[in-house]
Amino acid sequence: MHSIALSDIKDTSSLALIELQYRQTSALFSGNNASVFTLKTRDGKNVSLTDFKGKVVYLDFWASWCGPCMMEMPSAKKLQDTFAKQDVVFLYVSVDDNLED
Template identity: 65%
Template sequence: MKKSKNPLVLLVTICMCVLSSFIADVNERPVAPNFTLESIDGKKVSLTDFKGKVVYIDFWATWCGPCLAEMPHSKKLKEKFVGNDSIVFMYVSVDSEENIDDWKSLVKKKGMSGVQLISRDGYEERVADRYGISFIPRFVLVDKNGKIAYLNAPAPSTPEAETLIRQLLKE
């Protein structure tokens, strides 16, 4: 077998090997804590509503600069999966009760698609505690069986996010 002298090929190969090791065997994955939160439309939405699909969860807030900086990348990532009904992009805002109008306004102003939910300060449904959210933005990947495949998933601005999603879709 001929060895590649291209360092980029070597780096990508190493990254793929490392990334694949992060996704635990399906049988070893913990069940993702379920939650039911209010959507931007005022409907109740549960994580379990999406069993059978890969769910990429983005925990964010309107006042978080790094969160907002990831949004254009998230849009591009979602565009790579247009037409694929096996992936759901879910955004859980941890804005406070007093910022709900700002949240709704920002989502509409920026044309943010996907499942838009609010967990007031992260306390509602104890989402922040149950997912160990101590900072945002924070990304979580849930597999088709409703299990946590990656509790600290890569940000949408990284190529690893797409790679991990594609691996989970193949399972």
């Protein structure tokens, strides 16, 4: 479907931009390996995605100022409770500017 849709685009600059965006975001599709990153926890410890190699990791990027993010939190908690006895790691990553948020 991706190649069919792109064949309909005649503007080469638009096509190049769409291709670039597709390549950058296709790594985020379900089942693909995530890019390795390291972040600090609330207590200042480093946590890297490589710490959980071989495990299923649920990544939730959120912010206190993001209404939809906050509305989704109860559902994420239910999901975490559902998988509590399975080998699934839940990482909630705040993109707020400061730790207080």
